[in-house]
Amino acid sequence: MKVLVALLCALASAPVPGQDLQLFVIPDTPAHLEAWKTVEAAAHRAGLGVKVSALSAERGMVLVNEGKLDGAIGRTMLAASSYPQLVAVPEPIYMYAPTAYSYKKIDVSRGWKSLRGHTLCMRRGYNFTEERTAGMPRHRLDNDASLLRMLKAGGCDIAIMGRSNKEVLAMQGHDPDLLQLLPPLEEVPLYLFLHKRHAALVPRLAEALRQGR
Incomplete structure (x- = not known):
């Protein structure tokens, strides 16, 4: 029974075939463009389609939290802490300095x-x-x-x-x-965050990111 429940949850979290995960980045941001390339490559390894839109940080995070977008690229743990519907893929996609x-x-x-x-x-x-x-x-x-x-x-x-x-x-x-x-003021990892309905995809994407190291 537990196996069946887990399988159903995984299926519910996966994007519909033919539909891509809709992610966002902050526009005109070199770090986010690099982070997007990393996520795109990892998604390909994981067998997932992804598309990206450029939105302001606040608007993008609100839309992801509301479930109107599927995820946010290149955000810190601090930036996501005010959005309870988001889950992190626990592999850094970019080291921002x-x-x-x-x-x-x-x-x-x-x-x-x-x-x-x-x-x-x-x-x-x-x-x-x-x-x-x-x-x-x-x-x-x-x-x-x-x-x-x-x-x-x-x-x-x-x-x-x-x-x-x-x-x-x-x-x-x-x-x-x-x-x-120099030196940089700090170095901080940036992550991919998904709306929690896609939580079952987190291990799959984390493994794909590790494979790309």
Whole structure:
């Protein structure tokens, strides 16, 4: 009887044949694009179809929590903690290394504490960065290009973006005064989250992610 119940639960959680899992990423985010490639490859190994949409962090998480989307790509455990209908696939899909960029030589060896006393530019909807910079003066913008423009114009002292940000690399090609301040402020794993109706797919996807290591 227990085996039958488990089988029925697994069938109920699986996508209907011919229908793909509908996932979302935050737009204009290099880390999420890399995370999507990892998830897409793992889903293929697991025999699952996946499609992705670009949505704001808050809207996407709400839609997944409501069951209107099937999952979220590239979110931290902190970002998902307020959404009780989500379950994590417990294999990281990307290691995000938030890094400080500036036109000033600033010592960041103390991590997030090093940013105190400086005005920051950061991406809107990044719960993790929000928590780490609580109480600091901040400007929230929608994409990395906007962060760099505000930083260049002097609207903030430091912009926080990923360590391997392509927007920064492109800008440094003609603006060598733009500094990447190392080490990264922290390294944090990003995960794939699914609506709980797909909980039975979690071990299958976790194994597929491990196979891709």
